[in-house]
Amino acid sequence: MRNPRLSRRHDPRGRRVLITGASGTIGRALGERLTRAGAQVVGLDLRPAGDMPFPVLACDVTDLGGVTSAVADALTLLGGLDLLVNNAGVGGPAPAEYTPGDEVRRQLEINLLGTWRVTAACVDALVAARGRVVMVASRMAVMQLPLAAAYGASKRAMVAYADALRLELAGHVAVSCVYPSAVRSPIHDSTRAAGLSLEGMSVYEPLDGVVDAIVRAALATRPRRDVTTTRKGAVEFFLARHLPALTDRIVARALAARAAAGAFDGAALAAGVVERRRSRP
Template sequence: MTSPITLITGTSSGIGLEIALQSAAAGHTVIATMRDLAKAGALRDAASANGVTVDIRQLDVTDPASIDACVASVIADHGRLDALVNNAGAGHVATIENETLDDVRQVMEVNFFGVVAVTKAAMPLLRASGGRVVTVSSVGGAVGQPFSEAYCAAKFAVEGFMESLAPVAATVGVRVSVVEPGAVASEFVPNIGLSSAKMVAEAGAYGPALAGYLAASGSSFSKAQSSADAAAAIVAVLVADAPPARAQTSDSARAFVGTKFADLDGSAVQALTRTWVAG
């Protein structure tokens, strides 16, 4: 059998870079995409060091022309696509009173509409190959978290979209999965560009709550899962004969998401997340 042709978004660093390396090591022909090819050096060097080959291409998930060009290049070079891994995303920390609606819309563009747009473009190819879609969500796609309204809203939307798409896609032979990492030690948090002291100073009435949240999240990320371990759980779903509709990347992520799914009235989640904003 020929190796599966797998398109992965957001591979310049962190989980995406590791997914690309591990998918290639698992025998996939990896098309590793990123918005800015100037950041390709880390993946290129890691692939060389690990003795694997990845095909690095430009793809901005918020740019329809970029998506169309990338998918067209896959068709031209390979004639098919067997798997899509939606990994590209961007973090965001704010509360609605202190940000603009344009800020919220941008979070949705990158984290939700980008996923939808790439999935839409890939579906005809995946339908033809009997392929699969694996989307990297977050525990924030199941549990709403303080100062993450827009980010969690986007991830909730991703999960609702994929959960709804899954049974429909299955009727034409395409399997759909979401994978939920918890705290991961990667470039994702630094890439948000946070200055904690500045944020707290500018938060007005929300300053004490924000300081509590940043302290709580800092503690969480001090015990974070490695990018490689998170990617291994995602690649396990990618290569599974019968992939689950939803999976988590660690025991702590499973426990956290499990709190939500067992919490019919919302009291357990609220009791938990209120402690993150306590002064």
């Protein structure tokens, strides 16, 4: 039975909200949901869409000066800040066995350092409002999948950053992390184009469920440290945290099955994985 104290929520009406990656699949759906509920929402995005039901300001989260300016403009529009949702993120092919290059740096710059820059620019306003930060992390922050090392590393580091922030702002700003699995969105396009799709190892979940989880994290009267988005995700989170060796075996078995089925044939970045799997006794 659900504890009613844990399910109580703040009234979203009038809450001042800033969402990064606001023109993307999750950011847009979240902004629309909160706007309909009566919140004041402003978004940040590298390429603002022109048909949004809330204002979205252009912002490159890899540029400190641009972040400082865009956040200042957003806070002026909102008149303060009650909630920051760090949702901006990118993925892409990045096997762990290869020397890190531009793709790895891009993911770390956006997923980790972009989150850090935006949050730092918002800290004073959040402290003044006794607000909240929600990090849209990933299941891969706790359960790494192969061939996407940069994404998992960036999201795990994002959670480590959230943990430090939570301790430093304790008593003034709450910090929660949300752990979606995979949602159908353009974030997977580059991985699929490289022949490294992990669809057989990762199950897509409904967008509405992810938005529900973020809203729970954002509005719960008793903030939760970690929020999963599905029952399956909760089980995976538990196993990854408490039985990591078992989790490794499950993922390794799934990878072997995908490689044996030819899922990575012709993918240059997976050539090492395929060759090693074939040469195993």
